[in-house]
Amino acid sequence: MLFPSSLVHGRLVSRYKRFFADVVLDDGAAITAHCPNPGAMLGVNMPGLGVWLSKSDDPKRKLAHTLEMVETPPDAAGTVGLVGINTMLPNKLVAEALAADAIPELTGYDVHRREVKYGEASRVDFLLEKGTGERCWLEIKNCHLSRTPPLAEFPDCVAARSTKHLRELEAMVAAGDRAVALFVVQRTDCDRFSACADLDPAFAAGLERAADAGVEVLVYGCEMSTSDIVIGRRIRFLRASEAR
Template sequence: MEFSPPLVRGRLIQRYKRFLADVILDDGTELTAHCPNPGAMLGLNMSGITVWLSKSPDPKRKLAYTLELVEAPAANADGYVTVGINTMHPNRLVAEALAADAIPELSGYASHRREVKYGEASRIDFLLEAPDRPACWLEVKNCHLRREGDLAEFPDCVAARSSKHLRELAAMAAQGDRAVVLFVVQRTDCEAFAACHDLDPVFARTLEEVADGGVEVLVYACDIAPDGVRIARRIPWRRS
């Protein structure tokens, strides 16, 4: 996924009301940008950190700029790492990776349908289908939290809706289909992934339960730069 036109750089003044961020650009312009992230953004919303923003060509948009990337201290405490905070991007990244057969565990399906209704008034992110195998129900989750070492964690706040999605995936696995939850880690300094037990013990427990019931857990980290983001490599899930 390439950013076009190129992103512009600035520094974060403050993030507030979850979806708003005040930023000062490198040229001195101060503006309010859309922050496309409903989570806590722990460690990624400090005043003064470097941020990268996209600008919409739509003159009717109330907020022309969108917060896309932030620079945070790297896991090795030596320098900084660029982190993707836009929770709308993982589905697009996965769509591109599926089309390119860049996720071996999910290759070989003839069609990749998006936003298919299932469960209790839900929509699955992707339904993968082929005539010679069971359907694959694929739920995508964005991950950008790192607190200690090189461990990525999800979620960064209570995520009741995500727990509901896991239970709905488990129902599909129980009926004989394939069910997969894919965590997309939008940072480059993590070598493993774990559910965040202290911030959402219900989600962490549910992930363990559905995995034991047949739901597959995949975790992929990204390559990230101001010119674009792409899914790059699988990292292991560290069970409790």
């Protein structure tokens, strides 16, 4: 997926009220940008971090800039990574990947339907269907947290809605359908993934229970640059006992 405009670089001053970020651009301009992430953004919200922003030409927008990526602090080798924080992107990335058969575990479906009602008054991200009547209920989660790279974790705060989605996927398996929880890791420095049990023990327990009940857990990383981002390679999912 190409970004809609060339990204501009700056430094984060502060992120506040969930959807606002004050940034100083490299040219010295001080701006307020839209922050498309309702979560805690743990580890990627510190003042001084490098950030990349897109800019809209829509005159009706109150905030022209959108925060897209945050740079990680340099590691021991001096390498700076990228972290995508836009929670609107994973569904778009997965839609592109499904159309291109880029996720081997999810190929062979004739129809990709979005936002289908199911479960406890929810809408599933994708319902994949085959001509034979086989169905796959697909929920997508954005992951940007990594406290100890190369381990990615989800969530970065209590995520009751995500825990509910796991219950709903379990119910689809019990009804005879296939169900998949797909975590999209928008980071360039991770090769494994686990639930974040200390920040949300209910979600971690729910993911274990769902996996035991037959819900498939897939984790994919992203290939990221300041011009585009696409679904990359599969990342290993660590059960709770493996992640300790």
